[in-house]
Amino acid sequence: MxxxxxxxxxxxxxxxxxxxxxxxxxxxxxxxxxxxGSSAEANIVMQNxxxxxxxxxxxxxxxxxxxxxxxxxxxEPTTLEPGGTSSGDDYYRVVATNLYETLVREAxxxxxxxxxxxxxxxxxxxxxxxxxxxxxxGVKFHNGTxxxxxxxxxxxxxxINLATNVxxxxxxxxxxxxxxxxxxxxxxxxxxxxxxxLTNPNFAILSKAxxxxxxxxxxxxxxxxxxxxxxxxxxxxxxxxxxxKAFDQWNGGDVAIxxxxxxxxxxxxxxxxxxxxxxxxxxxxxxxxDLPRMIQNPDVNVMSVQSSGFYFLTLNTEDEVLxxxxxxxxxxxxxxxxxxxxxxxxxxxWIAPVPITPGIIGYPDEFVADPQDVEGAKALLAEAGYSDGxxxxxxxxEYNHYSRPVQVVQEQLRxxxxxxxxxxxxxxxxxxDLSNRNYQIAYTWIGASYPDADCIVxxxxxxDYANTTGQTNLANVVNDEADRLVEEARQSLxxxxxxxxxxxLCELNQEHAWYIPILQSTNTVVASAELxxxxxxxxxxxxxxxxxxQPES
Amino acid sequence: xxxxxxxxxxxxxxxxxAMIWRRFIKNRMAMIGLILFAIMLIIAVVSxxxxxxxxxxxxxxxxxxxxxxxxxxxxxxxQFGRDIFSRVLWGARISMSVGVAVVIISLIIGSIxxxxxxxxxxxxxxxxxxxxxxLLAIPGTMLAITIVAALGGGIQxxxxxxxxxxxxxxxxxxRSSVLTLKTQDYIEAARACGTTNARIIYxxxxxxxxxxxxxxxxxxxxxxxISVASMSFIGLGINPPEPExxxxxxxxxxxxxxxxxxxxxxxxxxxxxVTSLTLVGDGLRDALDPKMKx
Numbered sequence: 001m002x003x004x005x006x007x008x009x010x011x012x013x014x015x016x017x018x019x020x021x022x023x024x025x026x027x028x029x030x031x032x033x034x035x036x037g038s039s040a041e042a043n044i045v046m047q048n049x050x051x052x053x054x055x056x057x058x059x060x061x062x063x064x065x066x067x068x069x070x071x072x073x074x075x076e077p078t079t080l081e082p083g084g085t086s087s088g089d090d091y092y093r094v095v096a097t098n099l100y101e102t103l104v105r106e107a108x109x110x111x112x113x114x115x116x117x118x119x120x121x122x123x124x125x126x127x128x129x130x131x132x133x134x135x136x137x138g139v140k141f142h143n144g145t146x147x148x149x150x151x152x153x154x155x156x157x158x159x160i161n162l163a164t165n166v167x168x169x170x171x172x173x174x175x176x177x178x179x180x181x182x183x184x185x186x187x188x189x190x191x192x193x194x195x196x197x198l199t200n201p202n203f204a205i206l207s208k209a210x211x212x213x214x215x216x217x218x219x220x221x222x223x224x225x226x227x228x229x230x231x232x233x234x235x236x237x238x239x240x241x242x243x244x245k246a247f248d249q250w251n252g253g254d255v256a257i258x259x260x261x262x263x264x265x266x267x268x269x270x271x272x273x274x275x276x277x278x279x280x281x282x283x284x285x286x287x288x289x290d291l292p293r294m295i296q297n298p299d300v301n302v303m304s305v306q307s308s309g310f311y312f313l314t315l316n317t318e319d320e321v322l323x324x325x326x327x328x329x330x331x332x333x334x335x336x337x338x339x340x341x342x343x344x345x346x347x348x349x350w351i352a353p354v355p356i357t358p359g360i361i362g363y364p365d366e367f368v369a370d371p372q373d374v375e376g377a378k379a380l381l382a383e384a385g386y387s388d389g390x391x392x393x394x395x396x397x398e399y400n401h402y403s404r405p406v407q408v409v410q411e412q413l414r415x416x417x418x419x420x421x422x423x424x425x426x427x428x429x430x431x432x433d434l435s436n437r438n439y440q441i442a443y444t445w446i447g448a449s450y451p452d453a454d455c456i457v458x459x460x461x462x463x464d465y466a467n468t469t470g471q472t473n474l475a476n477v478v479n480d481e482a483d484r485l486v487e488e489a490r491q492s493l494x495x496x497x498x499x500x501x502x503x504x505l506c507e508l509n510q511e512h513a514w515y516i517p518i519l520q521s522t523n524t525v526v527a528s529a530e531l532x533x534x535x536x537x538x539x540x541x542x543x544x545x546x547x548x549x550q551p552e553s
Numbered sequence: 554x555x556x557x558x559x560x561x562x563x564x565x566x567x568x569x570x571a572m573i574w575r576r577f578i579k580n581r582m583a584m585i586g587l588i589l590f591a592i593m594l595i596i597a598v599v600s601x602x603x604x605x606x607x608x609x610x611x612x613x614x615x616x617x618x619x620x621x622x623x624x625x626x627x628x629x630x631x632q633f634g635r636d637i638f639s640r641v642l643w644g645a646r647i648s649m650s651v652g653v654a655v656v657i658i659s660l661i662i663g664s665i666x667x668x669x670x671x672x673x674x675x676x677x678x679x680x681x682x683x684x685x686x687x688l689l690a691i692p693g694t695m696l697a698i699t700i701v702a703a704l705g706g707g708i709q710x711x712x713x714x715x716x717x718x719x720x721x722x723x724x725x726x727x728r729s730s731v732l733t734l735k736t737q738d739y740i741e742a743a744r745a746c747g748t749t750n751a752r753i754i755y756x757x758x759x760x761x762x763x764x765x766x767x768x769x770x771x772x773x774x775x776x777x778x779i780s781v782a783s784m785s786f787i788g789l790g791i792n793p794p795e796p797e798x799x800x801x802x803x804x805x806x807x808x809x810x811x812x813x814x815x816x817x818x819x820x821x822x823x824x825x826x827v828t829s830l831t832l833v834g835d836g837l838r839d840a841l842d843p844k845m846k847x
Contacts, residue, residue, distance in 0.1 A: 268807070269806070269807065269809060269810060272810075287807060289632075289807045289808050289811065290807075290810065292811065293810050293811060339615045342615050342618070343613060343615040343618065343632065343633050343634070346632075398788055400807060403788075403793075404632070407613075407633065407793050407794060408613060408615070408633065410793065410794065411611070411612070411613045411633070411794065414611070421707075421792065422792045422793050422794075423705065423706065423792070424706065424788055424792065424793075425705075426702070
């Protein structure tokens with residue numbers, strides 16, 4: 001529980017930089033570098049080579065350009081097409097947030113508060129079946145054309161029909177442009193948090209003409225993104241960086257940071273050192289092992305909040321061994337969540353007892369998790385006929401924040417006599433296996449795309465999403481009671497009633513041990529102390545347009 | 554006293570081995586390597602006598618994470634509170650056994666292929682060697698990564714991948730030895746006596762080609778240990794919780810800024826083993842080289 005304050009946010013602000021850097025000296029170095037090469041061409045080649053290996057030089061770092069921000073992310077997004085990836089993909093979100101805009105945005109400090117973005121205001125009809133948005137006028141796309149309500153309706157309808165958004169759009173029917181300034185979103189049934197869903201970057205507003213032109217001439221939208229955001233796309237070097245520059249006709253006015261470069265460095269320690277040495281100003285996705293050191297460093301600010309999701313074990317109920325509820329219960333009883341947090345996350349994280357992110361609407365506070373019970377687990381296994389032990393496959397993606405905690409889980413399973421063979425897989429292969437239900441136990445993560453329990457439990461528990469390739473009911477839960485609870489909770493407009501329903505659902509989940517939630521991690525951004533205006537937020541919305549360099553003192 | 558005089562030769566064959574041995578022990582570096590390697594080998598063999606795999610090597614004690622080196626934990630404990638000393642010792646078993654297994658597999662397959670190609674020549678030679686050329690054209694690490702990525706991690710696939718990497722090298726060495734040997738008079742003599750091809754290869758060619766093969770084998774063990782460590786380091790090798798040295802290094806790397814001593818033990822273990830094997834290999838090559846006779 002390091003650095004957690006009462007309001008649930010955690011920050012470790014440090015004092016302003018104490019050591020002053022001699023800027024003139026660095027600029028000389030910059031000059032020397034720029035003129036050092038025999039030709040301009042050689043310099044470009046060299047710069048490319050430097051970018052390729054993920055390093056930047058002093059010439060581009062601290063003290064050199066006060067109008068450039070280098071933003072390190074551990075993982076490169078696969079695409080920049082809205083809806084081209086799952087709605088909970090934080091690594092897409094970190095980049096896309098700066099390129100695209102949505103109708104509404106989450107307040108930086110409180111996820112449940114909505115702020116206008118491309119919509120000036122909105123009104124939910126009394127019957128709850130439609131939302132009327134008043135659209136901002138004079139908004140320009142990056143190619144200079146003006147955004148119309150036609151574009152807004154087109155983008156919303158596109159998002160509604162995309163398969164990747166199926167977990168978000170179940171209640172949405174269609175969007176219609178009624179006049180030059182109003183777009184109405186029609187719903188199939190009343191759904192309280194519908195406007196919150198629209199903060200998801202998968203609902204970014206696109207230019208209809210541009211998307212249709214891309215489709216016509218085969219241009220990949222995901223590699224040539226174009227929106228209305230504060231920054232416009234310049235280039236993307238695979239495995240190295242994505243470059244953007246400030247959009248001069250942005251509807252939000254002028255921004256202080258002219259150039260924004262996302263740099264992808266997969267090794268957290270290397271990335272941390274790059275930030276600390278001033279080669280970058282922002283760093284998303286730091287490994288828990290690197291945080292204590294960076295907190296000590298007065299040149300950087302570590303901003304950690306509770307993340308929007310949680311890590312959990314999903315047990316494939318279609319599997320021969322795991323279809324036996326006693327085996328699943330035994331696995332559930334073997335887990336000690338605090339040990340996983342301490343051993344696998346360096347103590348940075350919170351226990352997640354239920355399959356709902358702590359702190360979001362619908363989280364059942366009264367839930368009591370069964371304690372760890374090694375002897376009971378062994379007895380259950382013996383009862384199920386596995387008194388001599390059992391070998392099982394345990395899958396997880398290759399990243400440290402999965403593979404480290406899962407080793408503690410592996411050890412806890414060993415203690416009850418389950419030999420869990422660890423399969424640390426490439427993320428794409430892991431996702432494919434999960435999607436095809438080609439696994440026994442998997443350690444994975446799910447995020448709340450908007451702060452409401454429904455967006456998580458509906459896709460995890462509803463039988464509509466079970467046994468179908470690509471669908472999200474990973475454990476293949478087919479249970480009438482679970483269906484009834486998630487459906488009732490989705491359509492109820494009373495928060496207390498919904499919380500009670502979710503409490504029942506969580507108890508049902510514990511009784512049957514389909515999903516075993518383990519821990520909620522931190523969502524951390526590390527910023528150079530020179531950069532002002534950065535706040536941690538669990539939705540991973542980092543709007544660089546809000547940031548400025550602190551004046552030199 | 555020397556080995557040569559104490560084992561006064563009765564057969565020519567024995568005296569040859571004795572000569573080789575005598576040349577070998579004169580080489581100080583080679584002897585250092587051999588002693589080091591012998592120590593490592595003994596550790597690998599006897600470690601189960603005083604280390605319990607279940608309780609010392611893989612059992613986690615979360616409350617004892619990152620303990621500094623002490624009498625109880627000679628090299629400290631790792632991120633899961635496991636004793637690094639026990640893990641490094643046990644790691645010798647894994648590295649050695651994988652190294653030796655890869656050598657045996659590639660030696661058997663490579664010798665057969667190389668002997669066939671060299672002895673029969675012609676179309677057999679062409680088919681085998683062109684196939685080996687294809688394998689050699691792909692960088693070894695890349696080939697191994699591809700195989701493991703396609704088939705998944707784990708010790709069997711790793712063995713397969715590393716063996717495929719080593720087979721072409723072994724085949725080429727054996728083939729070139731066979732090519733120089735098969736024109737020798739004693740082979741002609743054997744053939745004139747009506748000896749079968751299989752027997753000529755087995756009885757006359759392989760024993761005479763053993764020198765370069767031995768050198769190659771000892772160097773291959775060293776190279777394989779490095780390969781296993783590097784594959785595990787990038788997460789494609791042996792799966793946790795096995796205490797493989799490369800995997801231990803990879804884990805320690807994440808904590809390098811906080812607990813730098815974690816990398817020392819597995820790193821030194823890799824260096825010592827690989828160096829000792831390389832020294833032995835070099836020594837063997839010198840000892841087996843007839844031109845080095847003195």
